[in-house]
Structures are given as structure tokens and as C-alpha cells.
Amino acid sequence: MSNLLYYSRNRCTSVEQISDTTLKSSCRLQDTLTEAFVEITVRLPDLEITDIKSELTRSLHKKGMDTDKHLQKVIGVRVGPGMLKIIKGLIGEDMDCRELTFMVEECCHGVILAFTKDTLIDVPKDKGQIEEFYKNMVRKNIRMYNRCAAFAPGSPLVEGFEPLLK
Amino acid sequence: MLKFSRNKLVSIVKEDGDTLIVHGVLDDYIYSLEINVSIRISDRRILSIDGKWNRWTTPECPRAIPVLKEAVGFCIEEGIVPEIHKIIGRKGCRHFANLLIECCDTAREAAMLSRWEDAKKENKELSFEEFVETGTQKLPVLQETVKHADVEKKVKEKPAQIKVSDKKDRTENKSAFDGTSKGFVIDLHMHTSPASPCSTAPVDRLIEEAKIIGLDGICLTDHNYVWDERAVEDLRQKHGFLVLRGNEITTGQGDMLVFGMYNDIKGIVKLEDLRQEVVQAKGFIIVAHPFRGFLVFGVGRLGLTPEKAMERPLFKFVDAVEVLNGKVTEKENDFALTVANGLGLFTTGGSDAHEVSEVGRYATRFSDKIKDEKDLVNALKSGNYTPVSFR
Numbered sequence: 291m292s293n294l295l296y297y298s299r300n301r302c303t304s305v306e307q308i309s310d311t312t313l314k315s316s317c318r319l320q321d322t323l324t325e326a327f328v329e330i331t332v333r334l335p336d337l338e339i340t341d342i343k344s345e346l347t348r349s350l351h352k353k354g355m356d357t358d359k360h361l362q363k364v365i366g367v368r369v370g371p372g373m374l375k376i377i378k379g380l381i382g383e384d385m386d387c388r389e390l391t392f393m394v395e396e397c398c399h400g401v402i403l404a405f406t407k408d409t410l411i412d413v414p415k416d417k418g419q420i421e422e423f424y425k426n427m428v429r430k431n432i433r434m435y436n437r438c439a440a441f442a443p444g445s446p447l448v449e450g451f452e453p454l455l456k
Numbered sequence: 457m458l459k460f461s462r463n464k465l466v467s468i469v470k471e472d473g474d475t476l477i478v479h480g481v482l483d484d485y486i487y488s489l490e491i492n493v494s495i496r497i498s499d500r501r502i503l504s505i506d507g508k509w510n511r512w513t514t515p516e517c518p519r520a521i522p523v524l525k526e527a528v529g530f531c532i533e534e535g536i537v538p539e540i541h542k543i544i545g546r547k548g549c550r551h552f553a554n555l556l557i558e559c560c561d562t563a564r565e566a567a568m569l570s571r572w573e574d575a576k577k578e579n580k581e582l583s584f585e586e587f588v589e590t591g592t593q594k595l596p597v598l599q600e601t602v603k604h605a606d607v608e609k610k611v612k613e614k615p616a617q618i619k620v621s622d623k624k625d626r627t628e629n630k631s632a633f634d635g636t637s638k639g640f641v642i643d644l645h646m647h648t649s650p651a652s653p654c655s656t657a658p659v660d661r662l663i664e665e666a667k668i669i670g671l672d673g674i675c676l677t678d679h680n681y682v683w684d685e686r687a688v689e690d691l692r693q694k695h696g697f698l699v700l701r702g703n704e705i706t707t708g709q710g711d712m713l714v715f716g717m718y719n720d721i722k723g724i725v726k727l728e729d730l731r732q733e734v735v736q737a738k739g740f741i742i743v744a745h746p747f748r749g750f751l752v753f754g755v756g757r758l759g760l761t762p763e764k765a766m767e768r769p770l771f772k773f774v775d776a777v778e779v780l781n782g783k784v785t786e787k788e789n790d791f792a793l794t795v796a797n798g799l800g801l802f803t804t805g806g807s808d809a810h811e812v813s814e815v816g817r818y819a820t821r822f823s824d825k826i827k828d829e830k831d832l833v834n835a836l837k838s839g840n841y842t843p844v845s846f847r
Binding site: 293294295296297298299300301302303304305306307313321322323334335336337350366367368370371372375376379380388396399400401402403404405406407408409410413417420421424430431432433436437438439440441442445446447 | 457458459460461462463464465466467468469470476484485486513514515516517519520523534545546547548549550554558562563565566569570588706707708709710711723724748749750753757758759760761764765768783784785787
């Protein structure tokens with residue numbers, strides 16, 4: 291075998307702060323078969339999607355489909371918990387839309403991660419305080435408990451957080 | 457200036473006629489991670505997987521690496537996505553899950569290319585577009601339906617509720633009633649299995665638990681699911697306990713708890729349309745967990761003020777606000793209460809239980825006894841109730 295690449299995919303999601311009340315989040319996909327772009331505009335502080343644009347340059351599926359019009363259905367949806375179900379429900383999960391739906395989701399995740407990054411700037415530098423920082427984070431937000439390996443029972447970060455088991 | 461950026465790169469090499477070697481990289485402002493996956497083309501199964509962190513956040517993130525092995529044997533069909541979220545995401549790390557999903561999706565397309573190359577051996581003129589359009593690219597149905605032995609194993613999720621030393625009693629200032637007050641307490645929000653796929657709680661066990669902890673009744677509010685009236689009556693008789701029907705319906709503006717309207721609504725509906733149906737049925741609509749926030753940051757980080765939140769159009773279409781919900785933070789519940797009070801809307805509480813042990817964490821205390829669903833709707837419209845912290 292020649293070790294030549296058989297298939298390649300690049301996906302880039304970027305979030306840009308346009309103004310105090312506006313974010314733009316875009317996802318660009320380029321792979322062996324597909325080239326596509328989706329951009330959402332999000333209004334703060336509600337994180338409401340106020341605009342969406344898309345472009346499907348190369349695709350395996352339905353040519354000439356008005357993807358831009360199709361995606362307008364997500365306008366008004368708020369980026370937040372439960373959004374994936376809403377977005378999938380509104381856009382649909384047909385093969386023709388699946389990639390674009392995923393790209394909308396990636397744009398939304400980008401927005402959430404952008405704010406997550408802002409929060410993580412507050413993580414103390416001192417190693418001894420790092421553990422306490424994350425413990426406090428879980429303490430303040432019960433949803434984090436057992437949501438990943440780092441916050442699962444047995445991890446020092448949730449030590450002493452006794453589950454309310456009967 | 458960019459506020460955040462995430463790049464994912466997936467590269468696939470065909471090692472032999474039947475094996476894809478997939479290398480995935482995820483690199484963003486917070487995390488950097490890589491995985492290597494080998495996948496057999498003929499049965500689309502993951503043969504091996506390993507991964508590594510380059511940059512991560514908590515000191516315990518490395519615990520996610522061994523969990524990756526649980527993906528060995530997964531079949532990379534599209535239906536695998538929820539399993540990857542559930543097993544790799546919940547037990548390991550959501551960012552590894554995200555990258556694995558990307559790798560599986562890419563590998564599926566590479567496998568399709570590979571099958572087209574095979575098909576061309578029979579028909580040299582077959583273009584890739586024809587191959588795709590004629591449906592010949594479709595995969596043969598696998599004889600074996602089980603994706604992986606571990607996939608079928610239930611992920612035992614511990615309750616999200618935790619007992620911490622500084623946890624305060626939320627009834628102190630929220631409720632006109634205390635733990636000894638009389639009244640009729642109903643948990644207005646809970647999910648049963650299998651009606652709600654996200655729940656692990658069989659209905660009989662939920663009812664038994666509700667009786668044990670001293671609730672007076674419960675409402676079954678499964679996601680977009682209408683319980684059969686007779687089935688619920690049978691449950692009432694069987695357990696000698698008040699069991700009522702509700703429905704948690706997903707709208708474009710979030711989840712709504714609906715009572716007194718039993719139309720079977722599937723998919724996502726417009727809140728305005730739902731409101732019309734509820735009004736026609738003379739029912740009642742409560743916005744569920746309206747300010748459920750994010751894992752790492754809350755609504756405060758976004759600069760959302762109660763005044764601004766009160767302007768949300770959704771509040772024009774609801775009769776009440778769920779201000780005590782067992783799945784959100786105290787701050788989020790407090791925020792919901794402030795907004796509801798500001799708007800003069802009624803307020804309710806419900807556990808949003810998805811596990812037996814969560815039933816009754818929050819509930820709603822009515823001033824009068826509720827006998828049936830009609831009573832419940834009338835009571836909800838009267839406003840003679842208050843949300844309570846119950847267990």
C-alpha cells in the first residue's frame with residue numbers, strides 16, 4: 291500500500307463577536323465529497339438565532355435544493371440545552387439535510403464553547419486550587435455530576451458528593 | 457476578532473481491501489485531542505481505537521482515555537450516534553465523542569467510495585453520481601443487529617442530584633407552606649421508561665416511590681407522549697394512588713408541560729399553535745425549566761437580566777412558569793421565579809425525574825384535594841398552589 295490518503299475531511303467552526311449583542315458562528319466543511327458552509331447569527335443575551343446562511347458547493351445529495359430556505363426554520367430557536375432536538379425536528383433528518391443540520395449544531399456548540407472558554411479563564415493557576423475550582427463548579431451545577439469521566443463517582447473532583455440514592 | 461475556533465481533521469488511509477485506518481484530530485481554544493480508529497469495511501465495525509489528549513481542562517480528564525475502548529465492536533452505521541454520546545460522551549468525554557462521530561461519519565463515506573470502486577469492477581462505466589443516485593451504494597443489511605455487546609448494556613447513570621454540605625432548603629423563602637403544611641402535593645413533572653427514551657424509571661416503580669415519600673399524586677409528563685386513559689386508570693387502581701396525565705411537548709421555544717389536552721403531537725410545534733390547541737381543549741400550559749442553562753456557565757455570564765428575560769415572547773403563550781425544577785441549578789430556578797413574579801404568572805414545581813430516586817424532589821402543593829385530571833386543570837387555573845421542595 292502506498293499510504294496515500296484515501297479520504298480527507300476538514301471542518302472548521304469559528305465564532306466571532308460582531309458587537310456587544312451579536313455573535314456570528316460559522317462552520318465550513320471541506321472533504322473529498324462535500325463542500326459546505328453554514329453561518330448563524332446569534333443575538334445576546336438570549337442566544338437567539340436571528341439569521342442563517344448556507345452554501346452547498348459540492349454534495350452527493352439533491353442538487354439544486356434550496357438549502358438556505360430550508361434552514362430558515364431555525365430562526366428564533368435559542369442556543370441552549372435541548373436545542374439539538376428542536377433543530378433536528380425543525381430541519382429534518384433526511385439524508386439531504388443531515389449534513390447541514392449537523393453543521394448548524396456545530397455552530398451552536400461553537401457559541402456555547404466560546405462562553406465556556408470565558409469561564410475557564412477564571413481557573414486558578416495554583417495546582418492546589420484547581421481541584422477546588424472544579425469541585426465548586428459541580429457543586430453549583432448538579433447536572434455536571436456523572437456527566438463525564440472527570441466528574442464520575444471515583445473522581446476526586448466529586449469526592450464527598452454523595453448521590454441521593456435510596 | 458475570533459472568540460472561539462474549533463478545527464477537526466480526519467484523514468483516512470485504506471490499509472488493505474477491507475480496512476480503513478482513520479486518524480482524527482480535534483483542536484480548539486480549549487481542547488486538543490486525537491484518536492486512531494481502525495474500521496473493517498465489510499461489516500463497518502470498529503476493530504481498534506486509541507486516543508490521547510494534547511490539551512485538556514480538569515486534572516481528571518485523562519480518565520476519559522480508557523473509556524474509548526468501549527467503542528470497539530461498534531458498527532459505524534448512522535444509528536450509532538446516540539450510543540457514542542451515551543457511552544463515550546457520558547462515561548468518557550463529550551469531545552472525544554464528537555471527534556469519534558466525525559471519524560465514523562467520514563469513514564462511512566470512505567467505505568461508500570470503496571464500494572463504488574468494487575462496483576466499477578463489474579461496470580467500468582458506472583460513475584460515482586450514478587452509483588449514489590441509483591441507490592446501489594446502500595449497504596446490505598447486517599445479519600447481526602446487535603451493534604455491540606456493550607452497546608445494548610444499559611448505561612447506569614447515577615442521579616444528577618448530589619448532596620452537598622452547603623445545600624439549603626429551598627422551601628424556606630419560596631413557599632407559603634412548610635414541610636408540615638396541609639395541602640395536596642403533586643409532582644407535576646416526571647418521565648417514565650420506555651415512554652420517554654431518556655428515562656430509566658419504570659412507571660410502577662415511580663408510583664411506589666411517590667407513595668413511599670408521601671406525595672399525594674403524580675403527573676406522567678413523558679415527552680410528546682399521550683398516556684392511554686385506561687392504562688392510567690389501571691395504574692390508579694393497582695396502586696391505590698392518584699396518577700394523572702400530562703405531556704411535555706417540545707416547541708420551537710422549548711419544552712412545555714401541558715395538562716387537559718391529549719392530542720398526540722409529534723415533532724416540533726410552534727408554541728403559538730400549541731397554545732391554540734390547549735385553549736381549544738380548555739387545558740393549561742406551563743413553560744418547563746425556562747432558564748435551564750449550560751454545564752459550565754449560567755445565564756449570568758450572558759448578561760441576561762430578569763427584565764430582559766421577561767420580554768421573551770414565549771411568556772405570552774403560557775399560563776404558568778415552572779420555577780422549581782429538579783434538573784436545573786438553584787440560580788436558574790431563582791431566576792425563573794423572579795421572572796414569573798415580574799410577569800405575574802402562576803408558579804409550579806416538579807422533579808423532572810428521569811430516575812426513581814429523583815421523584816418528588818420538587819412538587820406543587822395545592823390547597824384542595826385533587827381527584828382527577830379535570831380537578832387538576834381547574835386547580836391550576838385557580839392559582840391556589842405553590843411550588844415546594846419536597847424531599
